[in-house]
Amino acid sequence: MGPESLLQPQQHKAKICMWKYLDVHSMDLIEQTQTTNELKSLLSELLNLQDFQSNPRSAILLDLYFYSVQFCRKQRFNREQTSAFVSIVRDTHEACVETPLPNVEECYNYFTELVFCHSIRRPPFSIDLFSQDQLVLITDYIINTYFRHFKLYKYAFTPQVRLDVSFTYIGMPEPKEEAAEPAESTETPLSPLQEETEEATPAQEDPTAILREYISAQLNQELAQLRLLVEQRLRTTEEQFNCKLLQLEKGISSSKGPSKGKKK
Numbered sequence: 001m002g003p004e005s006l007l008q009p010q011q012h013k014a015k016i017c018m019w020k021y022l023d024v025h026s027m028d029l030i031e032q033t034q035t036t037n038e039l040k041s042l043l044s045e046l047l048n049l050q051d052f053q054s055n056p057r058s059a060i061l062l063d064l065y066f067y068s069v070q071f072c073r074k075q076r077f078n079r080e081q082t083s084a085f086v087s088i089v090r091d092t093h094e095a096c097v098e099t100p101l102p103n104v105e106e107c108y109n110y111f112t113e114l115v116f117c118h119s120i121r122r123p124p125f126s127i128d129l130f131s132q133d134q135l136v137l138i139t140d141y142i143i144n145t146y147f148r149h150f151k152l153y154k155y156a157f158t159p160q161v162r163l164d165v166s167f168t169y170i171g172m173p174e175p176k177e178e179a180a181e182p183a184e185s186t187e188t189p190l191s192p193l194q195e196e197t198e199e200a201t202p203a204q205e206d207p208t209a210i211l212r213e214y215i216s217a218q219l220n221q222e223l224a225q226l227r228l229l230v231e232q233r234l235r236t237t238e239e240q241f242n243c244k245l246l247q248l249e250k251g252i253s254s255s256k257g258p259s260k261g262k263k264k
Contacts, residue, residue: 006161009103012095014113016127017087018080022046027079030069040066047090060156064089064146071141075134084129085138088114089146096150097157104150111142 022030026046033039043065044050044058052058068089072082092111096103119135121128130138146153 006101007099009099009101009106010095011106012091012110014110014117016084016117016125017091017114018084018118018127018129020083020087021090022083022086024079027083030082031079036066039069043069057157060153061093064093067145075137077134081129081134084118088118088138089142092142092146093153096153100154100158100161104147107150108147111147112139115139 029042029046030039033042040052040062044052044062047061047065049058049062052062065086068086069082072085077085088111091114092107095110096107115130115135115138117126118129119132120126
């Protein structure tokens, strides 16, 4: 995949999405389900994920929407709120996987706009579907379940991007392309004396080999310094952490000490 084919992170505009993916009839069917298998089977049909048993991506999405509906049931959302919440989750996910480039900030802003679009009464731009307490619950749930695993969703649903770097050094001879198949060998066999003289003459050194050795030596030196720096920082962090633990332990022991008095 070339850089020209990568879609840059987009800024999406939030809109009211109630009944967008789950209409009134779909919500009636969801409310009638009793078991986990019934709900998953129904969601796979309603959201076009029938291949979840053979397609890992469909299985991941089915779990995402299934637990979203379970969250709505736990919070006792009505049909309108459940439909809007599933739509918010799906639109946020589609914004996440539209590009393999990092776009967590754009997706989070889009998610917050979607939530506020369903929490403030300002028709026809937004509606007061969720209360302030429900707004806090929804935000905590999405942050702890989706955005905490944001990179995993992007890894599973977007193509992998690799960066190939090539260097061109000015003044260095370009490597010659070797012929694929030589036509006929016209070389004459060498005499034993000519073979000895050719073995005695040293081969010409490749100028690019010297440059490669120098670059590799410099890289190894930089890596060694970086490794030492990381080890020093880890030791410093561990010492600071141990000091904080000791302070906490001393504070807990001192707070427990005076409480043990004799009863009169």
